[in-house]
Amino acid sequence: MTGLAGPSGVHAVHPVIWKLRSLGLQGEAEAQALLALIKRQVDVSRGQEIIAASTSPTHLTVLLEGIACLYEKLEGGGRQIHAFQLPGDFCDLGREVLPEPSGTVAVAALTDCTVGTIRHSELDRTLEQHSELGLALWRATMLEASISREWLHNVSRGPALQQVAHLLCELLARFEVIGIHGGVIPIGQIDLADATGLSAVQINRILQNLRKSGVLSDNARAIEVSDRKSLVHIAGFDGSYLEIAALLAQWQVQLKGPAN
Amino acid sequence: MTGLAGPSGVHAVHPVIWKLRSLGLQGEAEAQALLALIKRQVDVSRGQEIIAASTSPTHLTVLLEGIACLYEKLEGGGRQIHAFQLPGDFCDLGREVLPEPSGTVAVAALTDCTVGTIRHSELDRTLEQHSELGLALWRATMLEASISREWLHNVSRGPALQQVAHLLCELLARFEVIGIHGGVIPIGQIDLADATGLSAVQINRILQNLRKSGVLSDNARAIEVSDRKSLVHIAGFDGSYLEIAALLAQWQVQLKGPAN
DNA sequence: CGGCGGCTTGATTCGAGTCAAGAACCGTGG
DNA sequence: CCACGGTTCTTGACTCGAATCAAGCCGCCG
Numbered sequence: 373m374t375g376l377a378g379p380s381g382v383h384a385v386h387p388v389i390w391k392l393r394s395l396g397l398q399g400e401a402e403a404q405a406l407l408a409l410i411k412r413q414v415d416v417s418r419g420q421e422i423i424a425a426s427t428s429p430t431h432l433t434v435l436l437e438g439i440a441c442l443y444e445k446l447e448g449g450g451r452q453i454h455a456f457q458l459p460g461d462f463c464d465l466g467r468e469v470l471p472e473p474s475g476t477v478a479v480a481a482l483t484d485c486t487v488g489t490i491r492h493s494e495l496d497r498t499l500e501q502h503s504e505l506g507l508a509l510w511r512a513t514m515l516e517a518s519i520s521r522e523w524l525h526n527v528s529r530g531p532a533l534q535q536v537a538h539l540l541c542e543l544l545a546r547f548e549v550i551g552i553h554g555g556v557i558p559i560g561q562i563d564l565a566d567a568t569g570l571s572a573v574q575i576n577r578i579l580q581n582l583r584k585s586g587v588l589s590d591n592a593r594a595i596e597v598s599d600r601k602s603l604v605h606i607a608g609f610d611g612s613y614l615e616i617a618a619l620l621a622q623w624q625v626q627l628k629g630p631a632n
Numbered sequence: 633m634t635g636l637a638g639p640s641g642v643h644a645v646h647p648v649i650w651k652l653r654s655l656g657l658q659g660e661a662e663a664q665a666l667l668a669l670i671k672r673q674v675d676v677s678r679g680q681e682i683i684a685a686s687t688s689p690t691h692l693t694v695l696l697e698g699i700a701c702l703y704e705k706l707e708g709g710g711r712q713i714h715a716f717q718l719p720g721d722f723c724d725l726g727r728e729v730l731p732e733p734s735g736t737v738a739v740a741a742l743t744d745c746t747v748g749t750i751r752h753s754e755l756d757r758t759l760e761q762h763s764e765l766g767l768a769l770w771r772a773t774m775l776e777a778s779i780s781r782e783w784l785h786n787v788s789r790g791p792a793l794q795q796v797a798h799l800l801c802e803l804l805a806r807f808e809v810i811g812i813h814g815g816v817i818p819i820g821q822i823d824l825a826d827a828t829g830l831s832a833v834q835i836n837r838i839l840q841n842l843r844k845s846g847v848l849s850d851n852a853r854a855i856e857v858s859d860r861k862s863l864v865h866i867a868g869f870d871g872s873y874l875e876i877a878a879l880l881a882q883w884q885v886q887l888k889g890p891a892n
Numbered sequence: 893c894g895g896c897g898g899c900t901t902g903a904t905t906c907g908a909g910t911c912a913a914g915a916a917c918c919g920t921g922g
Numbered sequence: 923c924c925a926c927g928g929t930t931c932t933t934g935a936c937t938c939g940a941a942t943c944a945a946g947c948c949g950c951c952g
Contacts, residue, residue, distance in 0.1 A: 454784065525712060573909075573933090
């Protein structure tokens, strides 16, 4: 299940730095300032909720280890996963800005996780001193929106095989952004089903299909991408929606408005 | 096809005001300031593109009359509609902030439309004087994101009937926000198909189904909702994701960050 | 009048869901 | 070390909703 989870401690903080870098934050000082705010550090075991549905956020939560998902309970007992969260991601950034439709969304751990929390009051103070940091957080929100939009495109259209391939591509790409390579995706088939809206059975058949074609390794019991190129081809994946660097120029424009 | 298109002129500007109000903008002065920036006014006939796929935006475009859609060309020749745009909506607000994935998105007129344009340079200057206005535009972006997220939930899940009903509910609600009542939705069946990802045939059968149950009026040749309550019930529609007022409190929090 | 584009309708095919049962794995405790 | 129960993964048989294909129909405009 791991390859992600290391001993929680000094080493575990890295992903946040990586994330901030990927958001275009240059200064080392700013990054360290944010890190310093992460006080309480909590372990959450797989299946537990990290953020409950209707809690008012007094602090920001950041994922340090493991994989979590933002999901919504459905009437039928199932759940729709809206987004996956990887180490370095902020769990409830969206919730501050966008109280969810029916208030039924929550964040849960898909693997054993470690999360850190940051008091809002302290965050605000730090943001005033380092405006670059606020910008980075805003970009994080934008990135989430971008991913969300891409899901819409992917989920509604095309055959199931393509959907799954696309999702795997996204996860692979996002893992690499935070420095985790190797192509192992430690997520259960049921979780994939909840994310795509497909049935677990169908997910299984698709994975086997991909294994037979050599795209995934035969290693059952884990999803391991062995032929990346084919996967990208099957998915019709274009990762540009994940690349912040390319988007920065545009954002500068918008900043003149609300920000200053 | 109409009920929307009036003589373009003084009267046509109203929707923008309505929109700004719905975004929580209080001051009359600010609203007028924005209106004053709308210089060039252009008619676009149905089927034409309002915003091409890969144009760099030197000005902001606002829809004054008619219905447009933000869409993406698909490989197979079809298109996926990401969002409908109604009078008062800004066509390319999203494009400033989020250059779209493959750069293949564009905005096209679904009915005959009138659009106004605002130079970015002038907009920026006005925003500096009226920060309330910038806030309203930011909220508009958030609203779009909220709608987009709700589509994800709706499109991937549930039977086709529910999807269509939900979409009709959304349109109905958004029409009313800008002061257009009467329950007529002047959109072709093919457009509905492109928005939901269903086939045109299926859309047709569903509409007939709804007509037989008395939810839509028998008036073929147009979609006219006669039993709103049933429609909402079928759709499982909860319009709260469209109501900005309820969301304002949360946003105030976020403002302390990037904005000041 | 004669096209043409949007709507309607039926027949057929196919992908994906559901149900149901079996197999591989994991942690636990004897 | 092995037996046990729970969870996840696999596999097959059946069903059903929606896509596709293929005509026919209406109203509009030249």
